[in-house]
Amino acid sequence: MTQVPSITLNNGVAMPQLGFGVWQVPDDEATAVVSAALAAGYRSVDTASAYRNETGTGRALARSGVPRDELFVTTKLWNTDQGYDATLRAFDVSLERLGLDRVDLYLVHWPIPSAGLYVDTYRALERILADGRARAIGVSNFLPEHLERLLEETGVVPAVNQIELHPQLQQAAARAFHERHGITTEAWSPLGQGRGLLEVPTVVAIAHKHGRTPAQVVLRWHLQLGVVAIPKSANPRRIEENIDLFGFTLDDEDLTALAALDEGRRLGPDPASFSGF
Numbered sequence: 660m661t662q663v664p665s666i667t668l669n670n671g672v673a674m675p676q677l678g679f680g681v682w683q684v685p686d687d688e689a690t691a692v693v694s695a696a697l698a699a700g701y702r703s704v705d706t707a708s709a710y711r712n713e714t715g716t717g718r719a720l721a722r723s724g725v726p727r728d729e730l731f732v733t734t735k736l737w738n739t740d741q742g743y744d745a746t747l748r749a750f751d752v753s754l755e756r757l758g759l760d761r762v763d764l765y766l767v768h769w770p771i772p773s774a775g776l777y778v779d780t781y782r783a784l785e786r787i788l789a790d791g792r793a794r795a796i797g798v799s800n801f802l803p804e805h806l807e808r809l810l811e812e813t814g815v816v817p818a819v820n821q822i823e824l825h826p827q828l829q830q831a832a833a834r835a836f837h838e839r840h841g842i843t844t845e846a847w848s849p850l851g852q853g854r855g856l857l858e859v860p861t862v863v864a865i866a867h868k869h870g871r872t873p874a875q876v877v878l879r880w881h882l883q884l885g886v887v888a889i890p891k892s893a894n895p896r897r898i899e900e901n902i903d904l905f906g907f908t909l910d911d912e913d914l915t916a917l918a919a920l921d922e923g924r925r926l927g928p929d930p931a932s933f934s935g936f
């Protein structure tokens with residue numbers, strides 16, 4: 660079975676560097692899809708209240724027979740549940756759906772600066788952490804300005820910021836900010852949602868050179884960049900392909916060519932303006 664390396668978060672918790680994303684997997688398919696991922700060797704699963712598949716995901720975790728302490732389960736607080744009390748209530752609902760008594764990582768899904776609630780929301784996450792119901796807490800889609808405010812007002816450094824990141828959106832400034840503050844960068848849509856990135860000639864050529872697939876090249880790039888990646892697939896063959904990353908290494912020439920693909924191509928909403936509702 661593939662051994663996925665871990666990254667040590669700023670509170671000492673180990674997080675697998677490759678996880679499995681389940682956005683757009685319907686709840687009634689999530690059990691089969693997540694079971695396939697666990698069978699392929701993934702031990703980290705990324706869901707969210709907004710994905711409406713925590714129940715099916717939790718069922719796969721329970722049926723897998725994998726000891727709880729070998730799993731790393733992430734879920735996220737949706738935007739309409741921001742605020743201190745609402746967050747605590749939403750977290751209980753997520754735990755119930757997952758069938759767990761704690762998660763490994765709980766994230767604020769989007770900052771929603773216009774709502775002005777993310778600092779209060781984060782204080783509720785601190786409560787959850789202190790109660791031992793999450794092993795680590797963090798944020799998603801926070802820009803450096805949102806992180807600055809959180810640091811100033813709470814004095815607490817999130818363990819993780821999960822952001823859109825792939826070779827066409829390399830996020831150098833965000834990564835540098837995270838590194839300065841000890842925040843782990845986690846890449847969402849690492850495959851560029853399978854929309855074009857995997858057909859880019861540079862990626863295809865590097866794949867040919869190594870006898871690998873374009874998706875494996877892109878995911879290998881994330882690992883060598885030092886970020887966490889959470890590719891999604893609902894296809895058993897691609898689920899296995901996306902974790903088979905540990906028998907080759909991108910060389911300097913490959914990394915230089917991939918660095919040149921950065922064009923600031925955002926596929927998801929812009930956190931500066933996303934109203935989130």
Ligand SMILES: NC(=O)C1=CN([C@@H]2O[C@H](COP(=O)(O)OP(=O)(O)OC[C@H]3O[C@@H](n4cnc5c(N)ncnc54)[C@H](OP(=O)(O)O)[C@@H]3O)[C@@H](O)[C@H]2O)C=CC1
Nearest residue numbers: 680681682705847848849850851852853874890891892893
């Ligand atoms: N925090 C946030 O705001 C966000 C978080 N996320 C998280 O990140 C995860 C991954 O991002 P996501 O947007 O799903 O996109 P990904 O970049 O993981 O791409 C998924 C798409 O690529 C296809 N695909 C997967 N593997 C391969 C392969 N080997 N070859 C060709 N095509 C492939 C999939 O199709 P198929 O299923 O048919 O294989 C699917 O259409 C999400 O599932 C979610 O957990 C995502 C968006 C926002």
Ligand SMILES: O=C(O)C(=O)[C@@H](O)[C@H](O)C(=O)CO
Nearest residue numbers: 682683707709768769927928
């Ligand atoms: O998948 C996620 O985690 C998201 O937050 C996205 O779905 C996001 O909400 C979006 O793309 C809305 O258009």
